[in-house]
Each structure stands twice: as C-alpha cells, then as structure tokens.
Amino acid sequence: MSTQVNVGVIGAGRIGKLHAENLAYRIPEAHIIAIADVVLEAAEKCAADFQIPSAVKDYREIMENPDIEAVIICSSTDTHSQMIEEAATAGKHIFCEKPIDFDLARIDRALEAAVKAAVKLQVGFNRRFDPNFKRVREMVAAGKIGTPHILRITSRDPAPPPVEYIKVSGGIFLDMTIHDFDMARYLIGSPVSEIYAAGGVMVDPEIGRAGDIDTAVITLRFENGTIGTIDNSRKAVYGYDQRVEVFGSEGMVAVSNNTPDTAVYSNAEGVHSSLPLFFFVERYTESYIAEMKEFIGCMQQDKKPSVTGIDGRIPVVMGYAAIKSYEENRPVKLSEVE
Amino acid sequence: MSTQVNVGVIGAGRIGKLHAENLAYRIPEAHIIAIADVVLEAAEKCAADFQIPSAVKDYREIMENPDIEAVIICSSTDTHSQMIEEAATAGKHIFCEKPIDFDLARIDRALEAAVKAAVKLQVGFNRRFDPNFKRVREMVAAGKIGTPHILRITSRDPAPPPVEYIKVSGGIFLDMTIHDFDMARYLIGSPVSEIYAAGGVMVDPEIGRAGDIDTAVITLRFENGTIGTIDNSRKAVYGYDQRVEVFGSEGMVAVSNNTPDTAVYSNAEGVHSSLPLFFFVERYTESYIAEMKEFIGCMQQDKKPSVTGIDGRIPVVMGYAAIKSYEENRPVKLSEVE
Amino acid sequence: MSTQVNVGVIGAGRIGKLHAENLAYRIPEAHIIAIADVVLEAAEKCAADFQIPSAVKDYREIMENPDIEAVIICSSTDTHSQMIEEAATAGKHIFCEKPIDFDLARIDRALEAAVKAAVKLQVGFNRRFDPNFKRVREMVAAGKIGTPHILRITSRDPAPPPVEYIKVSGGIFLDMTIHDFDMARYLIGSPVSEIYAAGGVMVDPEIGRAGDIDTAVITLRFENGTIGTIDNSRKAVYGYDQRVEVFGSEGMVAVSNNTPDTAVYSNAEGVHSSLPLFFFVERYTESYIAEMKEFIGCMQQDKKPSVTGIDGRIPVVMGYAAIKSYEENRPVKLSEVE
C-alpha cells in the first residue's frame, strides 16, 4: 500500500495557495508538512486555511526538513532555478511552476542538478492535463486525424495583468505564449524548428510603454512539416478564450471553451449563451489537480513525470526565438537562440 | 468564526460513500464523527478511505452520540422515515436521501417530528443544485422568459438498474420520475395540480414482468397554467440524458447535457463529439457537493434549507398520481391521491 | 425526354403566389397556363409577376381548359374538397393544400373521386420535404435509432394569425397541429391510435374569446408502441421554432432550427447567435419547391406521390380526436371520431 507523500510548498501567492488547497483537500495521497513564504503572514494564512502544521518565512527550512520528500516551488520566477538546484542537492523531488528561468544557462544547471541527484522534476504546464487538450492529443497520437498538417491555437486572456507585473514578466512570449508553445509541442508531438512572430500594442498603450506588446500572431514550423499558428491577446472582453484545432490528412479535431452552464436563452433579440469560464483558476481547476496527482503518483510509483525539465526549457527557447523574430521581423530558427 | 459541524453518516452504499467522500474532502466545514452500515465491513471500508474515526453496525450509536449534530441518512428507503423521527427526537439535524418514504402517513409523521424538534431537515434533491438547472430557475424567476407556458423535461438513464432493485424501487414514477417531479416544481415555482402518464415496457420485458414500466411520457398541469411534459427512459444507449426547457411569453431557456470534453472530430464520415457524462455520479458531482455545503451552511448560519421536508413529500404524491393515471389511463388530480 | 407539364393554379393568396413563383422560376419542368382567383386583380398581379399567360376569376375556366394537365388548389379550405372532385372529374392531376376539408365525409368523397378518375392527388404537407425532417425519417427508417420509443415535436409559430382568421381556422388542432400530426406519422411510420391533448389560452385572450386555444401539449400513442409529444404555441417571441427528436433503443436523432447565418458574437455580456428563420415562408422555402418538384415529377414519370389523399385525411381525424380529448380532458382513441 502506498503511504502519503510529505511535501513542502514554497510560495503562498495565488498559485501557491491553489496548489496547497488541492494538495490538502483533493489529493489524499499527499500531506503538506510546511509552507514557506517571504511574507510570513501569507504562509501562516495558508497554513491555517489548509491545516498545514508549519508556516515559515525561510524556504531553506523546507529544504532542510528531512521529513519532506518533495517541494512545490511556487515562488517568483527568479528564484526557481536556484531552488531546483538546492532541492535536488537535498534529495527532494521537485514540482516547479513555469517558467524555470529566463536564463538558459541557469535552466541547464538546474536540470543537470536534478538529473545528478536522480530526483523527479515536473514543470507546471498544467494545460496538458486539461480534459479538452488531452483528448485532442490522444486523438492526434492515435492517428485519428492522420498526419497533422495545420495547428491552430487561440489563447486570449480576459484582462491584462498590472503593468508592474508586465515589466518583470519577461514579455508576452515568455509569460503568456510560453503555455501555448508547450501546448503546440504537446499536441503535435514534434519539435518546432522555426518561429515567425507578428504582434503589436492594441490593448493598452501602457503595456507598450513598459516595453512589451499585448497582441501576437505566431507561425510555427515543426520538424515533421506541420505548420502552426498561435494567436494571443491580453484582453478578450468575453473572457478566457482557450481553443485549439489540429487538422490533418484524415480529419480535424477542435476543442472550444468551457462554460459554467449549458443554458441557451432565446428572446426576441437573439439566442444567448454563457460566457467561457472567466480565467485560468476557473478554467483549469481540474488540470491543476490532475497535474499534482500525477506528481504525487510519480513518487508513489517511482515513475517519470510526463512533463519534465526539458519540457520546461524548450518553451523558453521558443520564447526567445519569438522575441528575436518580432524584433527583426523575420522567421527565426530555434538554433539561432540556443 | 464558524466551527466545524460534526456529522454521522448512516449507510455506506453508493450514495453514502459519495456523501462521505464529499464531506471528508470537499467540505472543510464538516467533520464526520462516525459512519454506520448494517454491513459493518462497508462502514469500515468507508471509514478507512475517508479518515472517519468510527465505523459501527448499528445506526443507533450515531443517534445516541452526543457529539454528532447532524445525520446524513443514506440507508434503504424503507428506513428513512423512522430514522428521521429518531434523529429528530435525538435533536439532530437531518439530511435524508429521496424518497422519504412510499407511505404518505409515515412521511407526515417524520415531517411532524422534525418540525416539533425544530431540527433542520433537507431532502436530497441534488439536481436543484446543478449549475445548469439553477441557471434555468434563476432566469425563470427573474422573469427573463416572461410567464411560463410550456415546460419540457427529458430525463433518461444510461441503463436500467437490476430487476431485483426495480422490484423494491416503488416503480419508475417513484424511483426515477420523482427527481423530475421535483425539478418541475422547482423550475416553474408553482404547484402541479393534475398529471397524465403514458408509458410502456420498451427496454426490457423483465422490467414488465417485475410489474414496472421502463418508458414514460408525463403531462403536468401547474396551478399557474403552465403545461409540462416529462419523458423518461430507463435506457439511453448514448448515456445519461438530462435536459430541460422552459418556454414563456418573452422567451425560452434550455439546457443540454454536460460532456467530459468539448472535442469535435470531423472526418470523412461526419462530425463527431463526445457523449454526455455517463450517469449521475459523473453528471451531478458538483450538485452533490453543493447540496451538502448548503446543509452544513444551514446549520452554521441557522438557516432553513432550500429543499425541505415538504419538498420531499410532494413528489411522492405526484408519483402516486402518475401511477393512478397510468393504470386508469386518464388525467388524475393530485387531490385524488392525498 | 419528358416535356413540360401544363398546370393551372387556383388561388392567388400567400400560398398560391408562393407555389406560382416556384413553378415559374424554380421548376423548369412545369409551365403555368393560367391562374384563377375570386379577386381577379390578385390573379392578374400574379400572372404579371410570374409570366403566366392567363388570369381568370372563375376557377372553372381552369377545370375546363383541356391544355391543363394538373391543378394546384390553393383556395380557401372550404372549397378544397369540391374542387378535388371537379378536377378529378375533369381528369386533371391534383395538388391540394392542407387541410383537404374539415368534414370527413366530404374528404372521403373527394378521395374517392380521385381514385375513380385515376388521377394523382398530392396533399401539401411540405414539411416532409424539408431536409432536416427527411434526414430524421431516413435515419429512423434505416434503423439507426433501433425501435422508436419516444417522439418529441416542438412546433411554435412566431406570432398568431389575426383573430378573424382563427375564427374560421378550425381551431389550433386542425389549423396548426395538423402539420405536426402528419410529421408524427411520417417520422414514426406507424399509425397513431390515441391522443391526449392539454392546452390553454396563454398568448392572447382574444383567441380564447374566439373559441380557440393558443398553447397545447399533446400526447400520442402509436400502434407500434411509440409515445409522442407535441408542443404548440401560437407565439414564440424568438421566431419559428420547429424541432423534432426521435429516441429509440439504439440511439436518438434530433434536428434544431435553421438560422439565416452561423454568426456567433461574443461580447462582455454573453455569446449571441442568430434567431431562427422567421416563419414558414423563410423556413420551408426549399421544402415548398421540393414538394412541387415531386408532384411534377410524379406526372412526368407516372409515379404515385409520397403524400397522398389518405395522408391528408388522417391528420384531420387526429385533429378531431385532439379536440375531443381537450374538451373532455381524457385520452381519446382515433376510432371514437371516425
């Protein structure tokens, strides 16, 4: 019989709380021993809410706690790679939020450390665990659409984050499109070799002044020949828009948005239905649980996670290729930014 | 601050386990003290799975436990009304699965006991808590469709229960349609005065030999003039079919089935999408949690449940009217079966 | 090679004009020789619009014209049966709008006359030629849904006709439901044996004062065991609502409304799509052409029409059963009104 896995959570911000709640209430196989946050009150609040025995300010207490088998890294991006190294050195399994880092050398060091320590490393590309996208992947993998020819991803947020966040976000390609880059790789099952990114500031000039763009259309060329497009916007007034479509020699599979209900209301003005679920917390509720279940299960059954360190690295490379492509207005090979 | 409510669960069958799991993992405000089942092993298994401190064979241990504030009655139907009386006498709040009883006099005694003891009594018409049906009710109540004229309910199971179950089920109208009778009352917000039921044995002759039917089409007349129809089948090969539509002077609102994903697959043969969620456990996952959250919340905030004893009684009356109508092939007023 | 069929049109009202236009511009195999209307100006207008050589006041000129092979009877209902008899006597093939008559004896005489004269008689149940309903029938006939168990028809008009019309319409069951009675027979392919009709005045009290109702829910029992429901309203504010669903042992097939476009508009308030096509002229454009093409084709190829005299008679019988059922509030066998 498998016993509970003892985990420590680092970071009690929005995503840290989300993982803590899931670990506490949805995943009986996990037991949270401690939670750390540089703002101690945040950690303490989380501990109280989710019955976590210990709340600490310094994440090193988690690294050094011999009872903790695995760490859930939900702190700010600039701390991820170092924490991975430390956790690996401490022999702890690692779940790390995306992106691992904005620096490829640091990512490489972190990945190496995990390999050397032979600990499991899973990166938080939760959308792979969404029932819609999983279904698409399964159908593509099963050959239902034949050879893939065209991939279309629409990924639009309901509202942009604060400009202060945007300034440190790494830019739209590394902050937002990174999820779609991973989705593209996951759905097609082939590496991307070249990227062309067009974009602009259409939503808010403040975002432009912060040095970023808010709207983008990206063309991907896969090694297996498939051509993909991603379109991103920081603001869809109708809510979180998360759709994909894969077209191939034998058919097409597409998924649309999820809604809170299936109500269709017809009156003299038209036929009306509900908006998509508002944002990632509502939309990806189940996928956050599923990715964490997989992580805990990998430890219990000593399996390799399906989304591992290299899957965290490649989308960052794609992000750099997109940035370069946007800046130089030309297609850029991934090999150019390695 | 509200403290946890201590509950005891009676019955560790399918629905008892479902409620126990929800109370254990989804409703932090509740704490299960004990679970009882005539098959002790079932209670023990449940206790182990959901970290319940005590598993007992005799439900009276729960009734007599002074720490238990509320009981969740999930035992067989023939025990419900007596247990309600005993729980009321013991001063415990009561959540009882539907139907309360097949005998109106026993229902009345049970309801009276709960009133006299001033305990809360909530009946398990979970579908009222489903986001789809709630949305329809909200829109009807808000006058979005004007005055309701026509109600349509489609309610079809994916597969009939075992014939042994059917023999003790009370028949399709009291076992299956009872949920739709409640839904009809809930959606329209007006009492039903007359019922006409047509039906037959179309799915399985064994069901006919057991004295029941498996397919029914029921016409309802509401006191406010609305006319409703319900259609039931014990077997829809494509899965659990749960749809409603309310049509009125200013519009219509309809809800369709929920599916596990939104995937649409197009190939040379056609356009294909996913079947509805299989059965009530999958389809009404959220509504079971929501009804239990409401029950716990009613105790914490000393509120009256929205689905109470009388809401448990009326659908039984409607069931008897439907049976009489089917047998005599004529519309039957509810007053005829009181 | 088939030559053109020479036809005469009787009645230049809304439906007469519609058939004349179709015969003139959509059916090259037909040639309209003359059009008659008691209001000569109406006939003349029609003749001018659709290049018809002759416009007359007296329909007998059409009956007596030896060049005319077939008549299209679109005059008022009270003239249908007599005109069928006259046309049959004159050896002309007959297309007659529904209903043939409100009097069964007169219908029988008309049908007999057509049989005796060995002329073709097609009744204008155009909806059978609608691509949606044809597809449902084909799938049912092909056994795709197995044995039919439940039929649901929703048939709602966008707005009631003038009360003056309602007074002479024969009432909702003979004027409006008659189409659905035919559809029910067509889809299931089995006779209806018993009808239960509930209804009321919900749309407009004027309709009640005219002795009619405007809302109805009808239960049908078919000889093969299928149970059906029809719901009718004289006023759906969102437009013409024409849906059917057949549920059986192996599956279900359903058709929804047709819309002028597939546009889906999402804004901050919701997701909005277009209303159904407004009324029968817009909705059944293609079916009116198709039924007339079939009629012309039957003459060219000497085939029997698929909707013949008996198909015009039975829905009238069903209408009388529905009226009796509504008046006596009990299920009525068709044999009671023969």
Place this chain on the structure above:
Amino acid sequence: MSTQVNVGVIGAGRIGKLHAENLAYRIPEAHIIAIADVVLEAAEKCAADFQIPSAVKDYREIMENPDIEAVIICSSTDTHSQMIEEAATAGKHIFCEKPIDFDLARIDRALEAAVKAAVKLQVGFNRRFDPNFKRVREMVAAGKIGTPHILRITSRDPAPPPVEYIKVSGGIFLDMTIHDFDMARYLIGSPVSEIYAAGGVMVDPEIGRAGDIDTAVITLRFENGTIGTIDNSRKAVYGYDQRVEVFGSEGMVAVSNNTPDTAVYSNAEGVHSSLPLFFFVERYTESYIAEMKEFIGCMQQDKKPSVTGIDGRIPVVMGYAAIKSYEENRPVKLSEVE
C-alpha cells in the same frame, strides 16, 4: 419601371453554366440573349437547358451584338483582361470571374479601358455575398467588436483539382488564397501592407512536382494594425471548410460552416452531425445568385458595383507578395511586388 437587362454569357464551363442557370431561373430582371463557348456543343447544351435563344462559338458575336447590354465573362483566365477591354470598347457592362489576370500590367489596361468607357465592372468575388460573411462584415463595420485586432480565416477545399489544372492555375496563392485575400480586405476594411507565407506539399507529391504547394498558413498585416492569418489546404477530408473569425477590443464574431441539415445523431459511440456542404457550388449557391442580382441591379439603377476592378487587382498583388514571401521565407511588403 425597370425593364429586363439583356446579357451575353461567355464561357459555358462549370462557372458559366452556374451563372447562366441563375440568370435564367433566379433573376427575372435578366434576360440571356446569347451564350458563347469555344466548344460550341457546350454553348448549345447550355442554351437548350436554360432557354437561351442563341449559342455561338466566337465570343465576338456577343461583343458585336447591339442588343446585349452586359457580358458575363466566364472563359479561361488568360482571356479575361482582353475580353474586358473589348467589352468596354463595345460599351458593354462587365461581370468578370476572378482572377482578372496574372499580369498586373494587363489588369491595369483592362481596368483603364472600363473606366474610360464608363462601363460597370464587377469581379466575381462571390463570397462577399454569402450571408455568413456579410453578417461578419456588417458587425465589424457597425463597431460591434470595437477595433479589430486579429482576423482568422480557415479556407480548405474538399479535394485538390487535377494536376493539369494546378499547372496553369497560377499556384495556390493566386488560385485559392486569392478568395481569402479578398475576404480579408472585405472583413477588415483596411488595406494589407505585408504578407508572410509559410507552406508545404502535404496533400499530394504530384502537386509539388507540378511546382505548387497544397497547404499554406499566411500572416497578414493590415494598415490599421490588425493582424490576420489564413490557413489553406487543398484537401479537407470532411469537406469544404470555410470559417472566419474577427476579434477586437469589444468582442469577437465568428462564422462556422453550413450543413445540409441540422440533424444530430447520438448512439453508443458518440454524438454525430452532418458534414459541411461539399464544395463551392453547394456552399455558395446563394452568394452566386446574390452577386449576379447586384450586378443586374447596378445596371438597372445605375449604381457602382460593390466589388469592382480594383478589388480584382489587389488580391493578385497579394498573391504575388505571398509567392515571394514563400520563396524567400520572409515577410514581404505589397509595395515590393507592385
């Protein structure tokens, strides 16, 4: 009162026949005087089918016929520009199928000739008259989606044309995407300034050997800032796939495919609906009629067509930019190919 417009049709191939049938049977305001085809039998067949008095081999008989007010040019592409010049010189109004020519200088001469002769010139971009796309344009023009940010066009054929045709087609961008280039301009209402085209041979290596590609993904930059993508395939096994979506600051509008019926069939395997209408003849039936009605109406009311010569020229320029972009794998400004 407007009298009939006398027209001559040049070309009795697939599209010539289609226009001739529409003019003959759907547009009473037009009268076809003569039809010409280099294959006289084809012209004669058409004349017989659509009651056209004269069938000729030499199109110049149409140009020289003083009774003919307008010509419908449906001959092979290489003859279009010369015929426009000749028709203009003869003072006849001109409807010309797309593309006008593959040579910009010849297009310019043809356009100039039409301007000088002050004859109307309409180019056959029929999709603008499709109810779906018109609705999108209307909503965009009405500001319903605010400022457009992203345009998505999916345009996939059910099957590639014969390789012999492909060899003379001008290539996918000038033969197939040209319609989407026009649609892009029409929907956004702003000129395109730059194009990036990715593509490949995925459907049939024969197409590659013929020097063409069969799959393409194109990025468009509009002068007003909108970014668009078009994806094309010569072969969608599920049929003709014609969808567009415009996303903007205040919302999104999207249109999906049209189907022959709305039937939805549910069985134990899934939920199945009908494939899109097969190809352009079925899909754009109404738009072909509507564009011709507009052309005839423009003459009757002396109005300028909404799709004129310059609208025929610009998509050709866009096609050359796409070719250059594909060949050089870089974004190409339209000004580079002028």
